[in-house]
Amino acid sequence: MRAAYASSLQPDVPLSGLTVGDLPFSAPDGWVPVEVRASSLNQHDIWSLRGVGLPADRLPMILGCDAAGVTPDGDPVLVHPVVLDPADPRGYSLLSERHPGTLADQVAAPPENLIPIPAGVTFAEAACLPTAWLTAYHMLVTRGRAAEAGAVLVQGAGGGVATAAVAIGVALGKRVYATSRDQWKRDRVAELGAVAVEPGARLPERVDVVIESVGEPTFSHSLKCAAPGARIVVCGATGGHLAQVDLRRVFAMQLEILGSSMGTPHELAELLEMCAAGRIRPVIDSTFPFTAVADAFTRLNSGDVFGKVVIEH
Template identity: 45%
Template sequence: MLAVLAAHVDEQNPLAGLKIGEWPEPVPPPGWTSVELRAAGLNHHDLWTLRGVGVAAEGLPVVLGAEGAGVDEEGNEVIVHAVVGDPAAGGGDETLDPAMGLLSSEYDGTFAERVVVPRRNLVPKPAALSFEEAACLPGAWLTAYRMLFERSGAEPGSTVLVQGAGGGVSTALITLGAAAGHRVWVTGRTEQRRARARELGAERTFAPGTRLPERVDVVLETVGAATWEHSARSVRPGGRIVVCGATTGARVPLDLSRLFYRQVSVVGSTLGTRDQLARLAGLVAGTGLRPLVDRVLPLTRAREGFAAMAAGRLFGKIVLGIRP
């Protein structure tokens, strides 16, 4: 079958390790099943894998892709949850299982014609969603859903700041936050990006680093080093910064006096559970909210999609169409 692989890692030039070619058909072990994929979403996690983050050299090559939707062995349309873990081992949350693994890191991912996963990792795809839209949910949208509705503590009417307009998580945060009744403020590098953020529901937009007219209740941080200082300055006393990623680097200065004196909480958030994915799918189907798809490319043009994501030349999600 055709697949997109991380053949080797290169921290400075991650696309050097990207390979598109034939890969053996996967065979599901006991308790697992196979899914014939129809669409898969690109995610910054895949770039980190190509840089060698979260993957060992002896685990390569590995099929990339942590987001996907397709058809299971019984002909059901399904969404694939990327977290392979035992909920019981994590106190009911498989993302806290010490032995947790992810598709595209410890296990072959969704950038292929077929993938194998534990049976419990399949969530029914709502008929109202296209495969391309559904493929955006297990990564970017699930991350945003958990950040907003579990980790932020924000109540309707709260002011939340989304750092960076344009990526899959940030566009999901804007859409979900506005629908939940939050005052969504967004930073964006260009006026075009800021205008598109307003179209998605942002109340106000700002250039990066702009001093805000007032401090916000919650900062939703996906960027990392480039925006961290602004995030720390922008949250109100007693507020919260929720961090799910660091696309510009993870090492940031931390002013402890600011944290304890202003009683600011910094909370980490990673993906979400299978049950949260099921609830998210129901929410999207029931409300009419839809992931913003920047473009759909065939597997054979995956390198083009990776290059656009690495350069930030996207607004929303890049999706790979796998089968008609």
């Protein structure tokens, strides 16, 4: 079958380790094969090509965490990419880490990882959700307790998780502020219903939840913008992981700093229902046919994306 896979690990030039070619399909006992109709890319794929979380002894490894497709019974499903894994320190792994990923004609997953796609949601829209949008939903709703919040700050809008957090926060009826270094991204954020601000800018109010995926460059600003008792939810550190934290502000304002990663099948089903009801619409930066998957990786790696890069199979 056709597949896009890591054939070598290249920390400095990750795309040079990407190969598009034929690999055999295999599935563990009890897992369900899914004919992939659409998939989407994540920064996780770039990090895998760099060798982060993917050792050389697992190569070749089919990349990709996100996929929507059809079961052998003809049912449209979305694949939840989190697999229980006692051998991993996290207790789980993602498709493309220990098991083949989604950037192929077929992917296999445990039956409990297959979520029915409701009517009105396209394969391309569904394929945007399992990693970035699910991470943002889990950060806001579960870890950040957005139901108790009035205002939310999203740092570094433009990337997949941050853009999803803006859209979900607006859909939940929150006052959403979002930062970006680029004016064109701030303009796009404003179109989604957020108040766009420059990095480090003073907000009109303190916020109850901060969505933090940038790290070192923005974390001080996140602390300063937090209201008493606020939750600062962290899912990444794309700008650097050695952020300085003023502990005096943490205890004086009784702040919570919470780590967050991915989400549950139930939360993914809730996201799909929000899509079906028209409350949210996944933000798609660009769409490529599978024959141009290498161009899709180049687009993602450029850093000029706003939303998800989708592959149609």
